[in-house]
Amino acid sequence: MNSESQPSHLPLSRGTDYEQLAARFRPIFHRIAEGAVERERGRTLPYEQVTWLKEAGFGAVRVPIEHGGAGASLPQLIQLLIELAEADSALPQALRGHFAFVEDRINAAPGAARDKWLARFVAGDIVGNAWTEVGTVKLGEVITRVSFQDQRWVVNGTKYYSTGSIFADWIDVYARRDDNGADVIAAISTRQPGVRQSDDWDGFGQRTTGSGTSVFDNARVEEENLIGFSTRFKYQTAFYQLVLLAVLAGTGRAALRDVSHEVRRRTRVYSHGNAGRVSEDAQVLQVVGKISARIYAAEAAAVRAAHPSQRAYEARFGGDAKAENDANVAAEIESAQAQIVVxxxxxxxxxxxxxxxxxxxxSESKLLDRHWRNARTAASHNPLIYKERIVGDWEINGTEPPYVWQIGNGVATA
Incomplete structure (x- = not known):
């Protein structure tokens, strides 16, 4: 169903009272923050913390109110993820695939299949993701396959960077159908022996996102959960970047919180300093003030960058193809602009x-280096140099940005 044929009364998530929404989750964020350093130190995955969020309805904040969700707008979701990232930057990244799948389903044509997924989100179901294949796969090639065997659809393949899937009830798997060669999203239940997951991500940051390898060995998938990739919501790449912007901004807020705490409690001073207390040293105050300003700007940019994606979501159902395309372009460009500076x-x-x-x-006891390591890791997704070129090409030549990114082996050059 295209946007022109959508009913005008379709419930949409246009926004809610943010303070009331955030107040529901801030006590949970506080509990999450209390154990963040120890989880980092021991690389302890936050299974319990994800459960707290599930039970509180965090995964359904973008679901329309009429379907039992919170009806939050995209800027409100990003602001909420920033607050969560301040508590533990691993958690919003672990839930990145979930919120992307939710976004796809609230963009889907109205009907029983869509309503079933919205009900699952409201019930607390979490969706992971498994898109990337590693090894000898060529650029654009999809090795993971969906086939019809023994009167059922099954998925076979191996994925890496399947962030958050280890916590999930479902996995959003990018695959190719054997029967017609179409690329699809296969939404696979994790509650079956055909799904094996490992926490083997070896990065120096974001260590507790539950990323790593997912193996699908004749994993069952219902036909209704084979979703054509061509129907995927158009601002998806912008959306994925927005979540990483929230991770970065929240990491910055955590760094500001921690440095302020350390300066406030520090008693030892240098003989060549400027005051009898570090908390009164003008140069130290300047350092912290500058950090505060940087994080203020980062957070503001991250939230502002979400506005065109919200417009794209609403335009999807507005019947104006040009307005929708313009919003999708703006969503991609502005998320890239924000990524570059944030x-x-x-x-x-x-x-x-x-x-x-x-x-x-x-000191290792403080683990203050985790903030840089986590930020550097999140910022390494979707290389900045290419985003800078894409933005420049748009500004100078009006070239629309790409909406799908892939990674794989390129053509060898002698």
Missing amino acids: ADLVLQATTELFNALGASGV
């Missing part, structure tokens, strides 16, 4: 925090 702002802030502290600031 990454720089947060990486600088998470480095400069050590200028406000002494040698004790690098």
